[in-house]
Amino acid sequence: MGHVIDRAVVNHEALSREGLLERAFAFAFRGLVYAQIWEDPVVDIEALAITPQSHVVTIASGGCNVLSYLTANPARITAVDLNTAHIALNCLKQVAAVSLPDYTHFRRFFGDADSAENIAAYRTYIRPYLDETSRRYWEGRDMVGRRRIGMFRSGAYKRGLLGGFIGAAHLVAKLYRIDPRVLLEARNMEEQRRIFEEKLAPVFNRKFVRWLTDQPASLFGLGIPPAQYESLAGDEKMAAVLRRRLEKLACDHDLKSNYFAWQAFGRAYGRHQDAPLPPYLEERHYDAVRSRTGRVDIRHANMTDWLATQADESVDRYVLLDAQDWMSNAQLDALWTQITRCARPGARVLFRTAAEPSLLPGRLSPALLDRWTYHAAESLDFTRADRSSIYGGVHLYSLEG
Template sequence: MNTKAFFPSKIKHPTSKTAILDSFSVSNFFAELKPQHKLIQSQTWADSHIDLLALDLKPAANIVTIAAGACHALAYLSAKPAAIHCIDNNPAQLALLEIKAKALIHLPDYDAVLKFLAQPHQSDNLKRYQRHLRANLSDQASHYWQKRNLLGRPRYYAFSENLQEHGYYNSSLRALRFLLTQLGARFDKLHLAKDLAQQNQIFEQDILPALQNKYFQFLIQRRYVLNRLGFNQNQITRLKNANQEELSQILIQRLRRLLCDFSIKENHFAQQVIGQTYQIQQQQSLPLYLQKEVFSQLRQFAHRVHPHQQNLIDFLRRQNKQSIDAFVLQDHLDYLHPNEIKILWQEINRCAAPGAKVLIRSLGTQLPLPQVVFQSDETPNWQTDSLRNQSLQNKDRCALYGSLFIFEKPN
């Protein structure tokens, strides 16, 4: 089955902008602009189990989500949706989404999918790409994966190395982790922990001293470092407003929760942060979309994933009234100006079917929706349950966000 139509035949690529260094200051040297046409993240930093629990998707649901690393979107296929529309301005993220979905469809079996997407150092993945995937990719995705990097190797070689180590944010995280190990952090000891009590003890004795190092404390509060880790200025502001503590202390608290509140053996987010690869022998340790129990469903419905290279507001403007059952915004609102949020929410109001849900995450602890979005007479009385929101947030194994909100449109 050839699925060339997975991508629309023509995609308008936004004009690329060249960043010009206007000085040789240290901050400008390190404040590299986020590359708009390169892979930003190779996995989604959001817990798909929590998403599905929060959204309670019914079969044949029509879903709109930010594409990100694609893990969450593919996990939603387990709910048998009618369509999952994945929105992103970055063609690299959409190329990642497509090759992951095509792997579910075209690779011979579950074992081949697991080796291609989850196991590092699999030289046979180059053959899997050539034999099963290349001919089934859209022209846009094929062009992306065939393009050579600075070392002269095609990008699809990432699948023969460690896919989870690729991406703009991932390389920054790797550099930060290396620095912490040089300062004495022993992340490797977490692998030996038998329970949460031991994880907490190892964190206190072998990781926290490096995090409290003055040099690291200074570095982690620099804006250019935070930008490299994926935090824009709006998110930095929200993070600072979370409470009155130092920004570095807030980040340490989030990291403590990630590494101490959930079993390392069952938390692939923690494993990625400490530099551990997916533990394929333990199914509960894998992202949901890579677990064997949902493989047959994902394989059956993967053709219902639809990538769209455009702005979310522009996409929604083209949708019919009351046609969408779920909106997964993740932390997208953290990046928007209040006026943009108002326009976006107007389109959500128009497109939302009765009973539709909106999932929002934020780096801060406050709802990133300005009050003005609820002041229009045309706005339905969206409902949310603060206790349930907090309960879902407490269960989220990613642990790096400060809040999670679910809004439901009344029937």
Template sequence: MASSSSAVVTPAPGNRRALPGPRAGTALTGRMFSALHDRNLVYNASWEDPALDRAALRPGPDDHVLVITSGGCNALDYLLAGAGRVTAVDVNPRQTALLELKAAGIRRLSHGEFFTLFGTGRAPGAREMYRDVLRADLSPPSRRFWDGYIEAFTGRGWRNSFYYRGTSGLLAKGLMLYLRRFQGVGPDLEALLDAPTLDRQREIYESRLREPLRAVSRLAAQPLALSLGGVPPQQRREIAEEYPGGPARLIHDGFEAIFGRLPVADNYFWRAYITGSYTPSCCPEYLRAGNFGRLRELLPRLRMRTSTVTSCLRSLEPVERVSKFVLLDHMDWMGWSDQAALAEEWQAIVDAAGPGARVIYRSAGLRTRYLEPVRVRHEGRVRRLTELLERHPRLAARLHAQDRVHTYGSFHIADLAAAR
């Protein structure tokens, strides 16, 4: 990132000892993570529950939402939720390409064709559909990517669904193969998804799946698996230091909530990774037939950018102030490894925020200690960032308990406000 003279990053003298940063991990794990993420599509779908975001943000026609693109699902969800404008930004051009393909499909395909691609995840005619209908709607970088990757939708090979592609999809497919072939619980997973009541679902989980999934938790906590799932060394260290039991326990506790306490009937996140597909009744809002026509009308409100959050915000015109920021968990990635970049990003957020702007973000850890040293310039003064954040921990905790994904340690909601 380019440096910014308005970002003040020097921590208070007393904070250096009080806030030791997690180590980034070994050089080998760092290189492994970079090798995977610098060359690949990482997220084939958004892995954050937009139901929480809707409740936390309550977007309306006057709102401009900025969101990190990821799989693009939630950027489309915010349009359906009523946002006046959505800017989706991601430093990975492959994530932008995925959202561009979804937008092209919404504009050019029937709902049935669109659902075959992004709902079923397997479309034998995907190459022809792409060549004849979708390709012309894409930017040149996105065309180059999909020219070589559209076969991900054809349903061929052992990764026979788009939802088993990308690095996160490779992890999902590997873990499902382990459960089905080595643990023999494929029928139990299907029974879990089809359970008619929460009591029956809980019974299946506790009697047949808890121990196999405990083993999966240990496998998924290994460095290679976490790298495939988009967890860099810095974030792994954050989990190890802040979550009792570390990554394996975080994953296991997530399974306890997802399958033992929350109804799985509408949990399209885990259905896609267990089966490789959504169903018409268990899918993201952007895939529902009743939303398709409206979403096509709303697409002009969506803008896509491939850049850092900071660069994107710096490029906005004064009239484009942002009222809602959705930062996902990316601050975990940069919080301890690049405090200067983190402070620069927050300076850009403060500068671009409209009155009463709200920020939501997630973390693998239980706290976000890396925000405490950050300083920004606000109304002509250098201030601690934490003085400008009016947090809502009770609402955040209540919503986090309802999270259908449960891969994060914490969820945070804060309003940007003048110091009280």
């Protein structure tokens, strides 16, 4: 897998500063990065306008959104990813949705994700139906010798590159006697604002934090490669950019409906009965998700390469996450050549960017870009509505005619 990820991420000479950073990121990205995906599936479902005829092709990542799209009842979903850990996690979720005996088991496994009962459930209900490659992954050991399936006993959302980053951020905050969990005590959005301004915002003024966030490698844990770091920072200090993004996460959406805030500030989903959860984990969607998981096809592949094998006009919904922020102009042209060839009339493409504007104008070949309509006003609305608050822009394009 290593050379495939390198091909997707590395665009500079090996001994250049940019090349060294890109190779370091590619190495970090070979393991589990996202135990939970950080794009809002509710926004995705609205923007994509999924119908019962839709064929959705998406980058798999942590799998939360793949299963959440099933609540919109598409005809089929193809989930593509280069990362073997993400493929194994998607396969685990797909099998678990069908083989675990009830919602209580499913919620405990992927919602709480920190019980010894999950390991027993894995052995009894999931393992017999898991493909051999995924089974080897979960029963294999990580870099420190722990069996990977054990993350569902010790707290899955504290694991992975992003889980480690959030844990490190909590540690830095506590060095300044700040506990990020204090935000979760807010009773309303007014209190959320007050706690952020009084308790959390001041940490970004600390000299060490400003220095640390000026190092591109410090944000590898967010899944941000060097090229994306530059576009995210622009002409500003990264500490100022991160402060604004955290402010949006902490203040712009009610904690009662924002599970991303619970993950960022509490490192887990809430345990109370009405705790916000991804759509696939909500009890009201359990039967629908369980009955439709057979519509998901999980592929270990590069998105461009996989699309090149598909028939003309065979896809009408695409989700690219933020992968284009990594790409060179040539890679963008190659990807959109296949997207355009495979797209049915009226197809929609949704993606995120670290910076606010769409990255396609001025980079994608005009012959390709002119085929697509950019929905500027709707994209701004989707950006504001995205509860994860990490990205600068959520962008929607459609193929007319």
